[in-house]
Amino acid sequence: MPDQSPSRPASHSVTVERQRLRFAAGHFATFADELEPIHGHNYDVFVEVVGPLTDESWVIDFSLLKRLTREVCETLDHKFLLQMDSRTLTIADDDTHYLIQYRDELSYRLPKHDVAALPIDNSTAERLSQYIAGQVIASLGSSGPPGLARLRVGVEEMPGQAAWFETDL
Numbered sequence: 001m002p003d004q005s006p007s008r009p010a011s012h013s014v015t016v017e018r019q020r021l022r023f024a025a026g027h028f029a030t031f032a033d034e035l036e037p038i039h040g041h042n043y044d045v046f047v048e049v050v051g052p053l054t055d056e057s058w059v060i061d062f063s064l065l066k067r068l069t070r071e072v073c074e075t076l077d078h079k080f081l082l083q084m085d086s087r088t089l090t091i092a093d094d095d096t097h098y099l100i101q102y103r104d105e106l107s108y109r110l111p112k113h114d115v116a117a118l119p120i121d122n123s124t125a126e127r128l129s130q131y132i133a134g135q136v137i138a139s140l141g142s143s144g145p146p147g148l149a150r151l152r153v154g155v156e157e158m159p160g161q162a163a164w165f166e167t168d169l
């Protein structure tokens with residue numbers, strides 16, 4: 001066995017990624033108070049879980065981790081990703097639509113069934129990875145093994161361009 005550093009003990013992790021862990025979605029992010037034009041990405045999702053080995057030498061069942069992640073992806077697939085906590089957009093809704101206002105320049109009216117209304121301040125890959133991590137953690141809490149240490153989620157907007165969020169469990 002390799003030496004274990006006292007500050008950072010050796011650990012095991014598993015990863016699942018791409019394949020069916022992806023979603024196609026539209027969005028506009030804001031940057032320096034400017035609003036991007038509506039566009040879309042084929043997002044790929046990566047999940048890494050760090051944890052102790054069970055008696056049978058696994059961290060978490062791959063198929064479980066893929067299923068939990070895929071379930072989150074499915075809620076985002078073919079949706080418009082709307083940052084409900086935006087400080088730049090004014091968002092209202094009625095029974096059937098979201099009404100989105102950007103300054104007095106642009107307004108959008110989107111059917112609710114086409115929108116993933118997300119509790120984030122901006123639809124950046126950084127916030128999307130954090131949101132997905134939160135959803136996966138909630139599912140792991142009810143169906144994952146005990147004792148997992150850390151979760152890391154990546155969201156790749158396009159090949160070679162990804163943002164990551166990681167947190168202790």
Ligand SMILES: [Zn+2]
Pocket residue numbers: 027029039040041157
């Ligand atoms: Zn984009």
